[in-house]
Amino acid sequence: MNSITLRKIWHRDAFRIGIFFERDFSVISVLKKHKAEFSRTKLCWYVDYTTANYQLLLTLFPDLKIVKSVVHSEPTLVTDSGSRDLSPIASSAIQLGTSSLGNPEHTKNVISFAQKVRLQLLANVGKYWVFKMHYHQEVKAQLLKIKGVYWNTNYKCYMALRHEQVKKEVEAVLQTSPFFGTDYLHKDVSYIGEKIKVLPHYEAINFMEVYVPKLVAVHEKIKRFSMAKYSKTKDCYLLPAAPLVLESLQLQFEPMKIMFLVDLPKDYLQKKHLPNRKQLDLNKTQETILSTLPEKAQPFMRAMVDTLLALNYSSSTLRTYCGSFHQFLKAFDYQNPEAVERGAIVRYLGSLMSRGLSATSGHSMVNSIQFYYQQVLGKKEFELRLPRPKKEKKLPSVLTMEECLRIFQVVDNPKHKLLLLIGYGAGLRVSEIVQLKWSDILFEEQKIHIKNAKGKKDRMVMLPYSIVTSLQLYRELYKGKHYVFEGQFAGEPYSTGSVQQVMRNALKTSGLEKKATVHTLRHSFATHLLENGTDIRYIQQFLGHSSIKTTTIYTHLTKTAVDKIQSPLDRMVDINSKKKLED
Template sequence: MTRIRIEKIFHRGAYRIGVFFEKDFETIAIIKGLGAVYSSSRRCWYLDYSKAAYHSLRSHFPDLVVVTESSLSTMVTGATNRDLSPIASSSALQLGSSLSNPEHKQLETTSAQLKLQLLPNIGKYWVFKMHFHHEISKQLLRIKGVYWNGNYKSYMVFRNEAVKLNVESVLGVSDFFGLDYFVKDAFVLKGTIKVLPHAESVSWMEVYVPKMVLVHEKLKRFSMMRYSKSKQCYLLPAAPVIMDSLYHQFESTGISITSLLPKNYLDKRHLPNKKQLDLSMTKKSLLDLVPHQAQHYLSSMIDTLLALNYSSSTLRTYCGAFIQFLRYFEFRDPEHVSREAIIRFLGSLMERGLSATSGHSMVNGVQFYYQQVLGKRDFNFVLPRPKKEKKLPIVLTMEECLQIFKVVDNPKHKLLLLIGYGAGLRVSEIVNLRWSDILFEEHKIHVKNAKGKKDRMVMLPYSIVTSLQLYRELYKGKHYVFEGQFAGEPYSTGSVQQVMRNALKLSGLEKKATVHTLRHSFATHLLENGTDIRYIQQFLGHSSIKTTTIYTHLTKTAVDKIQSPLDRMVDINSKKKLDD
């Protein structure tokens, strides 16, 4: 049985019984059955602080270890606290056990045993190392301003007087850190930013900055920024609004800006749109992956894809497959590669464990080059396609979805998960949603330029209309419903996925769900409710009904009505015995 340790903790405005143990699914099932809830911040399960909860734990885990408040107090400050935990004191007497149990003895730790080592400061943090101690480490990480740095294997302490006193109290030392507290105004920026014309293209300007981290970080805030390794400078669009933004970013610092641009060099037409920038950056990153002698083949592939108006996602998928194909044949001319050699290449990939989906992408990329780029449409070029694995998607029940939504406190995070489930949106559709796409009067959402460059109309759930309007007043976004770190930019898909991961962890569910799982759950729950599958197809934006029919295998209500022949056999046999 897993070793269980309980401790009195203060969480969510009240005292709780914290239950600590190594992850074990059997133990988790028992704990959840007792009504315990998982706390991500405390990294433990907890119950109400009551004798009934304690006795329930004792009945299921007779060997559990009780950590008293006195032992914690001694460990942290070296002093003895006379106030023992009511759970530990009363229950121990009732069970006839002694508080002198070696598992309950006080922990005495000195700074010499911890082997504290102060390291040079890093920015606004003091840095120190110590021998690992579970309880002290836990106490340190509860202090606001203290972080564990995995790269340096050390603790980072914000250079603030209050944080210093708290940390030194936990460590049982005094004057361990210096008095060099961090002051925001202590850093005075000095230097010059030079702006020059870009020789290769008048649409860009070269920005040379001094070697200061803060200056570089400010430049990285520009969404259309590119960095030139060869020239060791930043490239920004040569537009008046960009130059104005540059001045605005550094007007309150000691950094001066010197413009060496010719007259009338700046032009608002040089400002690329988001799609143009995304495609140009994708093209550049792909061309950097192949040597100079092979760039001609890849460039022809990219130009053809762009001419056919394929998305940057398809560009990366097809060209990634084609680059792998070129590498296998040592970047020689694809026209001189035989069909048999190509089949051997595809076979070697499957032999190495490539999934069927990746295998189909590889076939599509190679075939696109021969048929569309080289124009060999009549060429008998039939490639074998790997057989797809028929996997059922993970689906959450309505109760599990509700459990996930309940643990999210941030209104923005909760709303993006609710709208993803309530309208069956993909994660890319959530982040690209604009206020102009939400038709409040019609209770619909106009999803524009979705997968396959298709538009569709989906439902706007009545239950979130009021929340959505209040959220708009609170965040005051201009264009996107869910804006990212910088104004005017959409929220990143990675951030949305992280929100889902955090919510899943807090909910205590064991299923491996993602934001796309909410979309699967939306379709399954509609089907269970009797919605016609053709409507579900339209809501999801599926081109083929075959894609939607996968959810017919997941509907719970239909499956529950079907009885196993074994159960029927047992029922009939039991009935016969009763009749006899």
């Protein structure tokens, strides 16, 4: 187990005990069991700042390190490039959870809300004010309720429409006035006379060079193109040389009235130059995997990645297998896997299980090791018989039809309501919802063609009659060209994270106390079909399950037959009550 360090941090408007360590599945499993949470802003796991939690951590990890300090106060505004970390954990364990009266270590400084959340106003982008701040759950919820304010996931910032009413409402929530300027939307300045030059990139003809004026708003807008790369040597942006990309560029900058000077040879723009989303996703996944490894381990991981790509595995499988294999290499100090004996591997897996690793993570670890020895090293004749951890049999969470209806009724946005309805009505995965194209919806046949789904399989599912009219009206309203549910930029699909956020918001507004995600709607779809008497083999086809065993889990969830079965205790009470009445 690697070294673990405790540090006192300020997170989500309260002091917490920050737990810092290099990524280790066994440590993560233990922390999850004791309800620790992960902070993306602090890049650490954390628990509440209490004596009980501190003593528990000492018991779980006897060899942990504690970063000590003398003075502790609430966070203040950081203006330099120094660390964002706050005062570490208290030097005395007894101070945890005690009153701050008479204790100089817990003296509070009177600071504004803006300082507490590190509020920062950035340069305007188009018709929006842009600002960022540290995470604050209540303030975030209030901001997103304001019409004209949304969260930009790519750049981790808030964007507010430059409108007088929006300015007033946002400043009230942020308790800071004035915060925005008076450069409202109707006062927007156009850039008449500015030019964007588009030239060929002869070093790689599948790209074109885009030279833009030195204006922050222009640079911010072009950087939002997911395929844009900046060339330092040529001081320009490189974008795929495809007609759709150039057309999108011109549409984005049309409101700014910037002139386009396109000097490209005839037939230079080709549709084939546009990389597909699979290619982009795989390239990004490869970069992420290899960037976290030391140099001596790079050849082993590269061989793993190349073999997975050659066998046409998905980016999701790539992340899972390589993540587990990274942990395996790390456990053996990144030495050549061929030098690791079978007994050492078995002992390593046993130690993971003894530390509380889940069965799912255990299976992923075994699969990744088996894959490397058999597929990468080519030892087909050598079967490495590794012990398989027994998998827990958990029943999925399911909503009743009434609960599903309550969730749909509280969603007002047409796009948000429709994506939840189609997810439940056709039993789709969240990835299938966002990748759905208009060409996949067969209105005349009343079907939806799901293409290249999990396991690279196509299937046909039902198109619910009740949403056909809504779909057609939605198409006229949003006028999407390709994807049914487009994202922030034209031609790009909605993100899976945004869909999950829609579900979380709907669940919260409905007042239901059940934990549910978009995938819960898929479970509910299967369960409700089974309760209605649908043959389980048809349900298997609708869900796209390879084995009927996967689908049979829903037989344990149906309430139609279960409701008819009476507990022997209830029967005993009924008989006893009946005898009393007769007497």
